Amino acid sequence: MxxxxxxxxxxxxxxxxxxxxxxxxxxxxxxxxxxxxxxxxxxxxxxxxxxxxxxxxxxxxxxxxxxxxxxxxxxxxxxxxxxxxxxxxxxxxxxxxxxxxxxxxxxxxxxxxxxxxxxxxxxxxxxxxxxxxxxxxxxxxxxxxxxxxxxxxxSTTPAQPASASSTVRLEIADHLHTTEAEVELVGTLGGATKGASVFVDGAQVSVARNGTFSHRRGVPIGETEIKVEARDRQGRGTETMVTVTREPAAATGPYEPLNPSRAKGKRHAKAVALIIGIDRYESAPRAEYAENDANAFYDYATRALGVPSDRIKLLTGAKARRLSVEKAVLAWVQPLVAPGKSDVYVFFSGHGLASDDGRDQYLLPYDGDRALLAQSALKRKDVIDALVAAGARSVTLFLDTCYSGGTRGNDTLVQAARPILISVTEPDQPANVAILAAAGRDQLSSSLSGARHGLFSYYLMKGLEGEAATGDRSITTGSLETYLRQQVPGEAAKLDRRQSPELIGDPQRVLSEW
Known part of the structure; x- marks a missing residue:
C-alpha cells in the first residue's frame, strides 16, 4: 500500500x-x-x-x-x-x-x-x-x-505496580458474615476478561467464560481479611480486601417439624375450644410467632383434645380485639356449653401483664393498651369465671404468655426505662379449672426461632403428639407438665433466659386418651 x-x-x-x-x-x-x-x-x-x-x-x-x-x-x-x-x-x-x-x-x-x-x-x-x-x-x-x-x-513480572491501570474490573462483596467453618467467595470480572486471572490470598482460582468465579476457604471465629486480586492478560492487577466475620452458631435445633397427624384422642362431641394468637399488636411490641402457634394448635384441638371442628373458634391478629374476644366468650362459647358435660379449652399465645401489685393478671388483646390495662385488656379471672358460670365440666387454659413485664424478644411491656420483673400472686381458683402456663411468676416466655413457634407452644404441641403420654395411652395435665419441664428450661438456657412451665390445678385431669 x-x-x-x-x-x-x-x-x-x-x-x-x-x-x-x-x-x-x-x-x-x-x-x-x-x-x-x-x-x-x-x-x-x-x-x-x-x-x-x-x-x-x-x-x-x-x-x-x-x-x-x-x-x-x-x-x-x-x-x-x-x-x-x-x-x-x-x-x-x-x-x-x-x-x-x-x-x-x-x-x-x-x-x-x-x-x-x-x-x-x-x-x-x-x-x-x-x-x-x-x-x-x-x-x-x-x-x-x-x-x-x-x-x-x-518488564515481564506478572504483578504490576498498584499505579498501573488494569483493564479488568473486580466485583465482589467486601464484607461477609457466616456461622460456618468455611465461607464461599463469589465474584465477577468485568472489562477485558479475556486471559484474565483471579488469585485469592495468592492462590489462583478458575474463572468461568462469563467472568464469574467462586472459591471456598476456611475461616476461624472472629474477623478474617482475605486478599482477592484480578490480573489482566498484561499482568496488571486490581485487588480488594474481603473481611469475613464468623460468629459462633446459635445452639438451636434442628427442631423436628410439628406433625399433628401423630396426635390421637377420642372425640368429645360437647367439647368447646377458643384459640387466640396475636403476633403484631396495635401498640405493643411484637409477640414473635404467636399467630403460628394459634394456627397450629387448631389441629391439636381436633386431633388430641377431640373437639369437633365446628365447635372451635380461632381469633388471630386484628380479629382478636378486646370486644371480639369478649363476644366469643359470652356470645359463642357460653351458649355451646352443656352444663356438666362440656370440657372447655382456651389457648392464648401473645402478651400478658399483671397489675402493679401483681394481684390481677391480664391477657392483652390486639388493641390492648399497656397504660390502661383494666380498661383495655382481658382480666384472666373474668374469662375463667364466665366459663365456669356457663356450667363447664372442666376448664383448661394453655397460656403461652408471662406476666412479668417482658416479651418474647428484648422489649419490655412495662412503662419504665428498663425491664422490671413483676412477682405475680396466683389467686385461688375453682377446682375444675387447670392452667398450664408457659413460665413461672417472675420469668419470661420465649420464642423458638428455629421452629418459628413460641418455646412453650412448640413443646406443648409435641407433647400432645404423644411424647407426653403415660403408660396407659393417655396424656394428663400432670404428664404434660412433666414433659414440658424436661424440654423447655434447657432450651431457654441457650437463649440466656429462665423459663419453667407451671401447672396450676389438678395434675390427674385427662386431656387425651386413645
Missing amino acids: RGLDGGPPGGGREFDRRQEFGDREFDRRGRPGFRPPPPPPLPPPRFERFGSPPHFPGTGGDFREGADNARDDPTNFVPPSWLKEWIANARQRGYGDEELATILSHHPRLGRFVQRSRERGFGDPAIFAAMGLDRWPAQPSHASVSPPPLPSPK
Missing part, C-alpha cells in the same frame, strides 16, 4: 517497527514514575484512492474520501491492514486497549469513522470492538493527540 508520491503511507520514510525509542521520555497519566518512550505514529491519512475503502466493504471498488455515507456501520467495518498489527505490537509493549482506543479516536480517518458512527447512534462497545479492541473509553478525550510510537518492552 503506497502513498500518492509512491512512498510509504503518509508520504514519509518507511515505518520501522524495530526502531527503539529508549532515549525519549514522557509522563503518562496513571503511571507515576514510569516514563516510557513514545510509541510510533499511526499511519497518517493517505490521499490515494482505495479500491474499496475499509469503512464501506462491498462498495464495488468505488472510493469515497469522506466517511459521511449513510451506510456507515461499525458492524460492517473492515479494519485497515496495518491496524491489527499495530494494536498487537502496542499490546506487547504494555499499552492497554483503553489507551489505544483514545489514540485511535483521534486518528484523522478512524476518528471520522468513530464520530459518524456515534452520530448514527452506535455505542462505543460496537465501534471499538470493530477495530479489534476489547475495551474502550466511555468518554474519549478530545484533546489533540498525536499517535505516539510503540514503547520499549515492559
Whole structure:
C-alpha cells in the first residue's frame, strides 16, 4: 500500500517497527514514575484512492474520501491492514486497549469513522470492538493527540505496580458474615476478561467464560481479611480486601417439624375450644410467632383434645380485639356449653401483664393498651369465671404468655426505662379449672426461632403428639407438665433466659386418651 508520491503511507520514510525509542521520555497519566518512550505514529491519512475503502466493504471498488455515507456501520467495518498489527505490537509493549482506543479516536480517518458512527447512534462497545479492541473509553478525550510510537518492552513480572491501570474490573462483596467453618467467595470480572486471572490470598482460582468465579476457604471465629486480586492478560492487577466475620452458631435445633397427624384422642362431641394468637399488636411490641402457634394448635384441638371442628373458634391478629374476644366468650362459647358435660379449652399465645401489685393478671388483646390495662385488656379471672358460670365440666387454659413485664424478644411491656420483673400472686381458683402456663411468676416466655413457634407452644404441641403420654395411652395435665419441664428450661438456657412451665390445678385431669 503506497502513498500518492509512491512512498510509504503518509508520504514519509518507511515505518520501522524495530526502531527503539529508549532515549525519549514522557509522563503518562496513571503511571507515576514510569516514563516510557513514545510509541510510533499511526499511519497518517493517505490521499490515494482505495479500491474499496475499509469503512464501506462491498462498495464495488468505488472510493469515497469522506466517511459521511449513510451506510456507515461499525458492524460492517473492515479494519485497515496495518491496524491489527499495530494494536498487537502496542499490546506487547504494555499499552492497554483503553489507551489505544483514545489514540485511535483521534486518528484523522478512524476518528471520522468513530464520530459518524456515534452520530448514527452506535455505542462505543460496537465501534471499538470493530477495530479489534476489547475495551474502550466511555468518554474519549478530545484533546489533540498525536499517535505516539510503540514503547520499549515492559518488564515481564506478572504483578504490576498498584499505579498501573488494569483493564479488568473486580466485583465482589467486601464484607461477609457466616456461622460456618468455611465461607464461599463469589465474584465477577468485568472489562477485558479475556486471559484474565483471579488469585485469592495468592492462590489462583478458575474463572468461568462469563467472568464469574467462586472459591471456598476456611475461616476461624472472629474477623478474617482475605486478599482477592484480578490480573489482566498484561499482568496488571486490581485487588480488594474481603473481611469475613464468623460468629459462633446459635445452639438451636434442628427442631423436628410439628406433625399433628401423630396426635390421637377420642372425640368429645360437647367439647368447646377458643384459640387466640396475636403476633403484631396495635401498640405493643411484637409477640414473635404467636399467630403460628394459634394456627397450629387448631389441629391439636381436633386431633388430641377431640373437639369437633365446628365447635372451635380461632381469633388471630386484628380479629382478636378486646370486644371480639369478649363476644366469643359470652356470645359463642357460653351458649355451646352443656352444663356438666362440656370440657372447655382456651389457648392464648401473645402478651400478658399483671397489675402493679401483681394481684390481677391480664391477657392483652390486639388493641390492648399497656397504660390502661383494666380498661383495655382481658382480666384472666373474668374469662375463667364466665366459663365456669356457663356450667363447664372442666376448664383448661394453655397460656403461652408471662406476666412479668417482658416479651418474647428484648422489649419490655412495662412503662419504665428498663425491664422490671413483676412477682405475680396466683389467686385461688375453682377446682375444675387447670392452667398450664408457659413460665413461672417472675420469668419470661420465649420464642423458638428455629421452629418459628413460641418455646412453650412448640413443646406443648409435641407433647400432645404423644411424647407426653403415660403408660396407659393417655396424656394428663400432670404428664404434660412433666414433659414440658424436661424440654423447655434447657432450651431457654441457650437463649440466656429462665423459663419453667407451671401447672396450676389438678395434675390427674385427662386431656387425651386413645
